[in-house]
Amino acid sequence: xxVLGALLGLVLMIFLAExxxxxxxxxxxLLFLNVxxxxxxxALARKxxxxxxxxxxxxxxxLGIREEDLKLNEVLNELLKKEANWRARRVSEIAKxxxxxxxxxxxxxxxxxxxxxxxxxxxxxxxxxxx
Numbered sequence: 001x002x003v004l005g006a007l008l009g010l011v012l013m014i015f016l017a018e019x020x021x022x023x024x025x026x027x028x029x030l031l032f033l034n035v036x037x038x039x040x041x042x043a044l045a046r047k048x049x050x051x052x053x054x055x056x057x058x059x060x061x062x063l064g065i066r067e068e069d070l071k072l073n074e075v076l077n078e079l080l081k082k083e084a085n086w087r088a089r090r091v092s093e094i095a096k097x098x099x100x101x102x103x104x105x106x107x108x109x110x111x112x113x114x115x116x117x118x119x120x121x122x123x124x125x126x127x128x129x130x131x
Contacts, residue, residue, distance in 0.1 A: 006032070023048050
C-alpha cells in the first residue's frame, strides 16, 4: 500500500467515524489494515446492504408502512422543499424591494425638508443598515 492510499484511507475512516456509519467504517478499516482484499470487502458490503434492506423492509411491515407510501412521502417532501425554496426567494425579493422603497422614501423626505427649509430633522433609515 502506498503512502497516498494510506493517507486517503485514514481521511476516509475519520470522515466515516464522524458521520456514524459504523459498517462502512469497519469495511474501510479492513481495507486500510490489509486484513481483507478489495473483493472480500465488496462482497461483505453487498451482504450488509442486503441485510440492511431486509431489516428495513421488516420494520416497515411491522409498522404497517408500505413501500408505495414511502415513495409518496419522498415525492411530497420534494414538493415541499421546492415550495419552501420558492417562498424563501419570494421573501428575499420582497425584502429587497422594501429596502429600495425605503431608500426612495428617505430621499423624497430629504428633498421635501430641503425645499421647505426645515433643518435639524434627522432622517432615520428603516432598513437594518441604518439601525
